[in-house]
Amino acid sequence: MSYRLSLLVFAASHVSALWPIPQSISTGSTQLQLSPSFDITLSGIETPPGDLTDAISRTKQYLFNDKLQRLVEGRGASDADAIRSAQHLTKLTLVFQGENALTISEEAVAELESRVDSYTLTVPANGQDATVTANSTLGLFRGLTTFSQLWYDWEGTTYTPEAPVDILDSPAYPYRGFMLDTARNFFPISDIKRTLDAMSWVKMNTFHWHVVDSQSFPLQVAEFPDLSAKGAYSSSFVYSTSDIKDIVAYAAARGIDVLAEFDTPGHTAIISQAYPEHIACAEATPWETYANEPPAGQLRIASNATVNFTTSLVSAISSMFTSKYFSTGGDEINANCYADDAATQADLSASGKTFTEALSSFTQSTHEALRAAGKTPVVWEEMLLDYNVTSLGNDTIVMVWISSDDVAAVAEKGYKLVHAASDYFYLDCGAGEWLGNDVSGNSWCDPFKTWQKAYSFDPTANLTDEQSQLVLGGQHLLWTEQSSPSNLDPIVWPRAAASAELFWSGPGRNGTDALPRLHDIGFRFNQRGVAAIALQPLWCALRPGLCNA
Amino acid sequence: MSYRLSLLVFAASHVSALWPIPQSISTGSTQLQLSPSFDITLSGIETPPGDLTDAISRTKQYLFNDKLQRLVEGRGASDADAIRSAQHLTKLTLVFQGENALTISEEAVAELESRVDSYTLTVPANGQDATVTANSTLGLFRGLTTFSQLWYDWEGTTYTPEAPVDILDSPAYPYRGFMLDTARNFFPISDIKRTLDAMSWVKMNTFHWHVVDSQSFPLQVAEFPDLSAKGAYSSSFVYSTSDIKDIVAYAAARGIDVLAEFDTPGHTAIISQAYPEHIACAEATPWETYANEPPAGQLRIASNATVNFTTSLVSAISSMFTSKYFSTGGDEINANCYADDAATQADLSASGKTFTEALSSFTQSTHEALRAAGKTPVVWEEMLLDYNVTSLGNDTIVMVWISSDDVAAVAEKGYKLVHAASDYFYLDCGAGEWLGNDVSGNSWCDPFKTWQKAYSFDPTANLTDEQSQLVLGGQHLLWTEQSSPSNLDPIVWPRAAASAELFWSGPGRNGTDALPRLHDIGFRFNQRGVAAIALQPLWCALRPGLCNA
Structure with a gap:
């Protein structure tokens, strides 16, 4: 050579x-x-x-x-x-x-x-x-x-x-991911495998799997079989323990690490189907008072029993995955849910802990269990920026989702971070309000996030050189309130390829120059069975530069 | 009974x-x-x-x-x-x-x-x-x-x-349609047939087929074979004359009339590939000066030869369809295109006609050919409201697309009309700018048009009782700058079912009450092989009313 x-x-x-x-x-x-x-x-x-x-x-x-x-x-x-x-x-x-x-x-x-x-x-x-x-x-x-x-x-x-x-x-950043939510709506293994193949074609290396949430618990956990038995949408909408092994192996063989997430303590209403004693404000109404979306329900962070349960569950779930990383979530914790939960109030009162102290203890317990298993915890940004959890180890990786404006604050606190900001990387934005009775409503994160927008992202904006070292990379994300297997490919591809290139090749490239290549990979995806959408009329795709303004 | x-x-x-x-x-x-x-x-x-x-x-x-x-x-x-x-x-x-x-x-x-x-x-x-x-x-x-x-x-x-x-x-309105653009991007017959099946399941009765446009001419016309030979994206992206027969028969057997459109005189750039003599400003740049989107090109309305050519072509195309209706289009005619076209200026000068007079003659010729064949002409709203074409017969059906605000003006002039307004029924809105170099651009008709928005439409708003009789019905529409077979089903269904019910069952129903039924038909579509999207998490679909705000 x-x-x-x-x-x-x-x-x-x-x-x-x-x-x-x-x-x-x-x-x-x-x-x-x-x-x-x-x-x-x-x-x-x-x-x-x-x-x-x-x-x-x-x-x-x-x-x-x-x-x-x-x-x-x-x-x-x-x-x-x-x-x-x-x-x-x-x-x-x-x-x-x-x-x-x-x-x-x-x-x-x-x-x-x-x-x-x-x-x-x-x-x-x-x-x-x-x-x-x-x-x-x-x-x-x-x-x-x-x-x-x-x-x-x-x-x-x-x-x-x-x-x-x-x-x-060689890649500019070590983390190049895609997040899929399989709890709002379920995705069969075939969809996940096809997605993993597509990810590998653009050299993504992390499948961030938001596997469970308040709406359903499709993950079969051997030690806690009732979670999926009672919390999955149906017995066929379950990822069995062997399915997980299969997916993890399929991903790894394609250079992809599966970063699983068990979002805690919020986004856990469905656990109440099997373990009502561990969930505060389960399906409480009006849901707006108790959660960001229905149904309400959060793990009782101040209960020792619930801390033990959650820690065991985090250990059990994380052990199903070979990754050295595991997310305990931590977004959108609702204060009313705990304020109105007599059990939580009694537990807080008995222990003399504040909410923050209880959340810190809760988090410390699950994170120490992860570390004991050789894994690094990953959390959503609120754990660091909003809840001031005191037990976050310096090893913790923070995902910034609310806004790219929050990146600097995370870096200032010295934490490694992954870009996942809704203003650049949320694939679900711009498809209208999904709540049932909002005739003129738009999505909360309007407008639609184009591939150009993601491609224009600067991973180190407003960061010092030293802080820039904390950036591990980034990812597109699909929350699935309005998505299902019917639109998985077209809502993800080729848009998510924009971040794949951004975090592999590095930022600062011109989107207009990139478009012909993006057309090309999109059509190649089509030939390989992935339904990437057309970004322009084919007339334009065949004539680079003639469809610019 | x-x-x-x-x-x-x-x-x-x-x-x-x-x-x-x-x-x-x-x-x-x-x-x-x-x-x-x-x-x-x-x-x-x-x-x-x-x-x-x-x-x-x-x-x-x-x-x-x-x-x-x-x-x-x-x-x-x-x-x-x-x-x-x-x-x-x-x-x-x-x-x-x-x-x-x-x-x-x-x-x-x-x-x-x-x-x-x-x-x-x-x-x-x-x-x-x-x-x-x-x-x-x-x-x-x-x-x-x-x-x-x-x-x-x-x-x-x-x-x-x-x-x-x-x-x-029985239906409230006789026209309940769906429009598909097969010129920006091509859709195989199998996609069209699946769409016709889906339409029939919700009792739609008109497939408005915007079959050709400036970007491609996929329609094989026996008398003018070069149009598709030179204007289709490829030899496999052609609807042959036998394909058309097949699709028309397939539709009719499902209660669906195929209302074909040959958009004239604008949106015809691709004809220049085969008949350059009939097209003004073909692929002229900058396209923004000469057309609403690339490529520019319009039929030379002031040329007798072009009028004859167009009339023959309208006759030839319309004869391929059994429908009693045929659309000659008429939207977005660009004045600069003709102003800068020496041939058109010479023709206008020789005849002493104004633009409006030339367009009226042009239109009269094509429409009389349709009437001679027993067909009723259909046009886009500008022909009536903007260009003041004097030759529009009272039988002409006008499609309102620019804005629902324009409906009353059409009715005031006494024309039958079809609702197709972009502010309610455009399925492509809200997916970002498709031009190549607009990083932060949104679609021109943002935001995304939700099913709730379409469902809330009042077909006779601002109309007198007498004017209300002119409303034939309405339709959802898919312009395909950013669509292809990859996302046909998910971008159309179940949203387009909202107008199907609106114009069959009549307006004034409550969308929140309708949602459980819309979920149901969407999932039934899935069972029948049409990839309608999920409108909500399945948790919500199984619990009507619990996911309202």
């Missing part, structure tokens, strides 16, 4: 449609076709991990099955002559240059900052072997992902119009 | 989940199950039309395949005992009481005001035969549609919890 660094360009307006755009890329303009006998081989690893060989198999399928035509007028007709006389690429070699090869799955769940995603990719124009090199199997996987996006179809020939290709790539 | 009219109630909050709600309905609370040997028979017609027997077959499939569980806590578990001892319904008889039975397809394309949709439906509680009576096959079809919505599944048994049922039904 040699790099002609002088030739590497930064996000130039070449025809390459890679998403996210590599840190450094050089492309030519020579046609190169994939040989029908094309194969991918591996060197530097004696016994290839099964998840890497599986990834190679999937890549070969994509290469020949994507059948994506170029997004240009004529769709590749003008390439036809050159394709016929093009050199054939017969081999891609993955070169492992690390010391001991772990599986992709092992590397995917390592500590965030320790993961090695970097890789190089070269595709000579003359038909000589292409090469991906990396010091990790995760890096090889990233390289495979990039390689699969180089190719187009014209009348049955798989080709690239831009050989030679030289790429040097 | 006898009606106990004193028992009929108006939109009461019973468990029935019919959509649209019948004009009069009485239901009981007796369980009745569908016999496994259930069948549908027909009386009063010697030779049943094939489309009616097909409709009967589809209905039987829905009855046993919907497998929709009731939207109540427990999903029907509380019905289980009563179901076991319930009477069995073994037969539904369709009783034709008219004189000469036409096919559904023939009745579906009759003059709007002459169609007979009315029917009665009785389902005794004791297992005696159910009956649909009507004076038309279209009415029998509407009755079948209603009948199919009465039934739920519990553990393999198909049952209704609300026998006996007595319904007397």
Whole structure:
């Protein structure tokens, strides 16, 4: 491998449609076709991990099955002559240059900052072997992902119009995620797996799974079977313990860590179906008094029994996931719920604790249990900024959701943070009020958050250089009051790809320049069975720049 | 048939989940199950039309395949005992009481005001035969549609919890439509057919097909083959003449008339690919100067050759459709396009005509061709309100799209009208700006138009009683700058069902009361393969009224 660094360009307006755009890329303009006998081989690893060989198999399928035509007028007709006389690429070699090869799955769940995603990719124009090199199997996987996006179809020939290709790539931020709420409405495993595949295609690495909430408890927890037996929408709307293993393994094999969330102490009304003794203000009305949305219900933070129950539950749930991270939530705690709950008031009175002290003890208990299991706690921003929980360890990762304006305050307190702000990354905004009787209502977080808006986000705005080091990355999020399997793909894709590139390639890129590439990855998603929406009329997608204002 | 009219109630909050709600309905609370040997028979017609027997077959499939569980806590578990001892319904008889039975397809394309949709439906509680009576096959079809919505599944048994049922039904307005734009992005026939099925389930009767526009010309016209050969996005993104026949027949068999639109003289840029001589300002830049969206291009209204060409084309296209109606469009004509077009200026100068006079002549020519073919012209509102086209016959139907505020002006001029206002019925609003370089842009018609908003529409607001007679009905519309097959179902359903009920059942109903029924039809759509979205968390859908503010 040699790099002609002088030739590497930064996000130039070449025809390459890679998403996210590599840190450094050089492309030519020579046609190169994939040989029908094309194969991918591996060197530097004696016994290839099964998840890497599986990834190679999937890549070969994509290469020949994507059948994506170029997004240009004529769709590749003008390439036809050159394709016929093009050199054939017969081999891609993955070169492992690390010391001991772990599986992709092992590397995917390592500590965030320790993961090695970097890789190089070269595709000579003359038909000589292409090469991906990396010091990790995760890096090889990233390289495979990039390689699969180089190719187009014209009348049955798989080709690239831009050989030679030289790429040097690594992510700007270690956390690139997507959050799915499976409690407001349920999503079958097939939807989750398809989403994980799509995430991996744009090099996202964290599936933040908001698995339960006040509306339903679809998670089967072996030690607490009544939670899902009584709290799932139905017996078929349950993620069994084996389903969880399946999903976690599926994700990890695709370089994705599953960051599960058990939101506490709010957003837990449904637990009252199985354990009414642990829930204050369960389904209390009017719900507006007791919760941000129906039904009301919060864990009795001042009850020792409830603290023990919750801690056991956090331990049980977190042990189902291989991730080193686990979210205990902590958003939208309602004061009235506890004020009007005689049991909580009695517990507070007996212990002499304030709300904040009780919440701190509650949190300390669950977080210490996580740490004892080798896991790092993750919380929503209110735990730090609003409730002043005194027991938040310095290791705690804080997710900023209410507003990007709150990022600086989190950083000022010295906590690592993940960008998840509603004003940039909430996919559900702008679809109208979902409450039943609000004729002219809009969503609380209007307007719709466009991909351009997310793409324009500055992860270190208003932060000092030192504070900027606290930014782990960010994610798009889908809360599912108005979403279900019916619209999962179209509401998420390709919008969520905007943050995938933002946090992989780094901020500051021009959205107008990026649009042709985003079209391309969206259509490639379509070819692979993910229903990404059209961002423009196809007329525009075929004519970059002609549909700008 | 006898009606106990004193028992009929108006939109009461019973468990029935019919959509649209019948004009009069009485239901009981007796369980009745569908016999496994259930069948549908027909009386009063010697030779049943094939489309009616097909409709009967589809209905039987829905009855046993919907497998929709009731939207109540427990999903029907509380019905289980009563179901076991319930009477069995073994037969539904369709009783034709008219004189000469036409096919559904023939009745579906009759003059709007002459169609007979009315029917009665009785389902005794004791297992005696159910009956649909009507004076038309279209009415029998509407009755079948209603009948199919009465039934739920519990553990393999198909049952209704609300026998006996007595319904007397007919539509409030003759026009209940949905418009689809297949030019910005293309939709395969399978998507259109699925949409037609869904439309028929909520008794819509007009598919307004905005088939071509400036971006693409997917319609194959036998006499003008180059239009699609050069103007379609690709050879596979074409509706062939046989496809059109297929779709028209499919629609008609489902009680749906296909109102095709060839938008003229604006929105025709793509014609320049095949006939550059007929298009002014083709792809002129900056597009903002010459069109409302890219690409610019309008038919040269002042050219005799173009008038003849357009008239021939209108004749050719309209002859492909059996409908008595055809839209020549007429929205968003750009003055700069003609001002800067030397050919148009020369033609105007030679003829001594003003723009308005030329447009009037142009319109008169196409509309007279339609009338000669027995068809009624349909136009967008600007033709009447902005351009003051003097040649609009009194028969012309005007679609109000810019704003519902414009309805009164159309009615004041004495024209029949269809409600299609962007402030109530545009399904594309609120998804952000689709132009490529507008980072913080919202859609031009923000906010998102909720189903509640459409449902609250008053079709005769600000109209006198006499003017109110001009209202034919209305429709939801999907312009597809940001839509494609990926999001067709979720962006349309169940929202468009709101106008289906509004214009069938009549206005003035309470949306909050309607919501449980809308949930029900949405989930029934899901069971039948249409990806209607969730309007609320399932927790709310199972507990009517608990998710109101």
